[in-house]
Amino acid sequence: MSRVIQISILGKISGNVNADGVIGNRITLKKMYSSDGEVLPFVSARAVKYAIRQAFRERGGFRIDPFYEDPNATEALRLRDSGRPDQYVDNDLFGYMLTTGGRRGKGETFRRHAPVALSYFKALKDTPIKSEFAARFPRPREEKSESEESNPVPFEVEVADFIGRLDVILYDYIGNFTKSTRLVKAVEVKELGRVQKIERLSAFLEILLTPSYVLPRRTNSLNIPEYYAALIYMSDRGPAPIYQYLNYVHSDKGVSIDPNMLKMMMSREEIRRGDKGHTETCIIDYGNYVDAPPEGANKITIKEAIDKACNFLIPIKQQLG
Helix, strand or coil: CCCEEEEEEEEEEEECCCEEEEECCEEEECEEECCCCCEEEEECHHHHHHHHHHHHHHHCCCECCCCEECCCCCHHHCEECCCCCCCEHHHHHCCEEEECCCCCCCCCEEEECCCEEECCEEECCCCCCEEEEEEECCCCCCCCCCCCCCCCEEEEEEEEEEEEEEEEEEECCCCECCCCECCCCCCCCCECCHHHHHHHHHHHHHHHHCCCCCCCCCCCCCCCCEEEEEEEEEECCCCCCCHHHCCEEEECCEEEECHHHHHHHHCCHHHHCHHHCCEEEEEEECCCCCCCCCCCEEECCHHHHHHHHHHHHCCHHHCCC
């Protein structure tokens, strides 16, 4: 089975992040409703990926897909991925799908199944949605006299303050385009060298785990998630059911990670797997929110987590180029 790394991150989000749309004069917030009627605001996986792409672009040293415009394609396919995972780090990590042929002919489809998959950054508990009232004020023009007045245009913005969870899974074919990939003819390199693979993986993990990405709508408010803890599970036996065990409780000390849920996770045989394969469970504590990690799970730093992940997902024997 393939090597995988599963990461579950608990963090706080505030404001109107990744707005859903406009209803009347109200800018709404993306939200789901549970079967119990709970309101669960969220940030979409697409928005998180967009923020990570921007972070890659700002840090330099990596090329981001500028998208390819095909004037002969239908409107829906006019702007599409370039399909060059060898050149563009986001085509490699997040995959792509592009269709050629345009309005004439059947065309071809090229795709890459993403080695990095992300979930919604979704609230874990019922969250009240509040309305923030604001107004847009017209700027005075030079030709207008001082006696002329401009009336403001009022509007509302839905905002929320919630603790949510972001789940991530990484597969072992980052930088390898021979698996789950159909390549365009321009791609001559079928697999990057180990150094290039580690550069891409470590940069992604540094952006994700620090965190050093800014969520969308920064024109209205700056929003960098406030992390509480990250649960990291590495296995050479494929994915395991770990995500539901990272949760939080409120106490006199404030927010803390639910220790009973972590203990329950570590008590499952399919999580430990014993001598059936290699597994390792680690926790990053961003501010003393984890009172005591359960037996079998160690606290580590961000740097240690990145080093462990790179050495596990891209072992020395994969040295190429």
